[in-house]
Amino acid sequence: MKQKKMGILGAGSIAVKMADTIRQMESVIPYAIASRDLNKAEAFKAAHGFEKAYGSYMELWSDPEVDFIYIATPHSHHAEQAKCCILAGKPVLCEKAFTKTSQEAKEVLALAAERKVLIAEAIWPRYMPMAQTLKEFVESGTLGKITSLSANLGYNVFKKPRVNDPALAGGSLLDVGVYTLNFASMLFGNDIKKVTSSCVMSETGVDTQNSVILEYSDGRTATLYSSVVSFTDRMGVLYGEKGFAIVDNINNFEALRVYDKEYKLIEHLVRPAQITGFEYEVLAMLEAMENGWLECKQMPHSEIIRIMELMDSIRHSSKFYYPGEARQN
Numbered sequence: 001m002k003q004k005k006m007g008i009l010g011a012g013s014i015a016v017k018m019a020d021t022i023r024q025m026e027s028v029i030p031y032a033i034a035s036r037d038l039n040k041a042e043a044f045k046a047a048h049g050f051e052k053a054y055g056s057y058m059e060l061w062s063d064p065e066v067d068f069i070y071i072a073t074p075h076s077h078h079a080e081q082a083k084c085c086i087l088a089g090k091p092v093l094c095e096k097a098f099t100k101t102s103q104e105a106k107e108v109l110a111l112a113a114e115r116k117v118l119i120a121e122a123i124w125p126r127y128m129p130m131a132q133t134l135k136e137f138v139e140s141g142t143l144g145k146i147t148s149l150s151a152n153l154g155y156n157v158f159k160k161p162r163v164n165d166p167a168l169a170g171g172s173l174l175d176v177g178v179y180t181l182n183f184a185s186m187l188f189g190n191d192i193k194k195v196t197s198s199c200v201m202s203e204t205g206v207d208t209q210n211s212v213i214l215e216y217s218d219g220r221t222a223t224l225y226s227s228v229v230s231f232t233d234r235m236g237v238l239y240g241e242k243g244f245a246i247v248d249n250i251n252n253f254e255a256l257r258v259y260d261k262e263y264k265l266i267e268h269l270v271r272p273a274q275i276t277g278f279e280y281e282v283l284a285m286l287e288a289m290e291n292g293w294l295e296c297k298q299m300p301h302s303e304i305i306r307i308m309e310l311m312d313s314i315r316h317s318s319k320f321y322y323p324g325e326a327r328q329n
């Protein structure tokens with residue numbers, strides 16, 4: 001596979017993790033970093049071995065040497081920045097949550113389709129080898145019929161502006177709840193009959209915690225919890241007729257432990273060695289670019305829209321709207 005030059009848009013904390021990851025990948029060249037502040041970009045370039053530092057995002061998507069762009073800014077800015085990259089013809093790997101709303105996601109994906117530019121969401125667990133292991137496990141029948149799952153994700157990160165500020169599309173649902181929804185969607189699909197949810201709102205106007213129950217048409221359920229004011233055990237649990245299984249860390253899969261009806265451990269699968277876990281979404285981008293695909297099969301565009309729609313409906317049922325968002329009755 002030909003080496004590709006990555007450009008990173010936004011020199012914040014997750015950009016550092018991506019830089020650490022691609023430095024250890026042979027197939028990617030850490031090429032350009034763009035920040036609104038040239039000094040910050042220069043410091044990032046020096047610290048992480050990039051070739052170019054830009055003091056504006058426009059310089060990044062205008063650089064003909066850039067093969068693809070990783071968007072690493074708050075959710076509020078993803079749609080506009082993704083559109084600019086697409087219009088410049090640059091393939092995009094956009095951090096989660098893909099956008100603020102499903103409407104924005106549809107606009108971005110429509111533009112990408114019209115311009116025939118690859119775009120993918122950097123929802124990293126979807127791309128991990130363990131994602132496939134879990135899907136196969138659910139289909140294997142080891143636990144008989146799996147009737148329900150639960151998943152949680154929480155970190156005490158509310159003090160971060162991008163988490164507590166509605167203008168930056170903050171809140172628990174888009175920041176961490178998105179992983180619990182993806183976990184459920186990956187394993188149980190999207191034939192959802194009923195959604196019940198509750199968002200606890202902060203004084204700033206975003207959700208600090210949320211609880212969601214998804215009831216599927218075939219009678220299965222998913223019970224999900226996320227928080228930005230507390231730490232959780234990050235577990236996913238699958239409940240079946242013949243036992244149950246625990247997925248350690250739905251944010252960055254670590255292991256699958258399977259128990260029988262006597263509560264005896266009968267299977268213990270540990271994830272393969274990895275760099276940070278971000279390499280899989282990058283490899284998926286490279287594969288898609290190599291093959292001329294416009295989406296990554298691990299997270300198709302239809303799935304991006306479904307998750308965004310689900311998050312809209314969960315927010316709206318708690319009267320949680322972002323600034324400028326049209327209110328539903």
Ligand SMILES: NC(=O)c1ccc[n+]([C@@H]2O[C@H](COP(=O)([O-])OP(=O)(O)OC[C@H]3O[C@@H](n4cnc5c(N)ncnc54)[C@H](OP(=O)(O)O)[C@@H]3O)[C@@H](O)[C@H]2O)c1
Nearest residue numbers: 010011012013014015035036072073074075095096097162
């Ligand atoms: N995959 C994961 O595990 C993971 C973990 C954490 C976060 N994320 C996602 O990564 C994205 C960025 O998160 P982060 O923690 O890296 O954020 P961050 O450090 O707060 O901000 C990242 C960059 O966004 C720009 N930015 C920050 N505040 C802004 C504002 N008020 N207006 C305009 N631009 C602003 C800045 O770019 P400049 O350099 O131009 O100043 C900043 O360096 C989010 O979508 C988040 O959900 C993913």
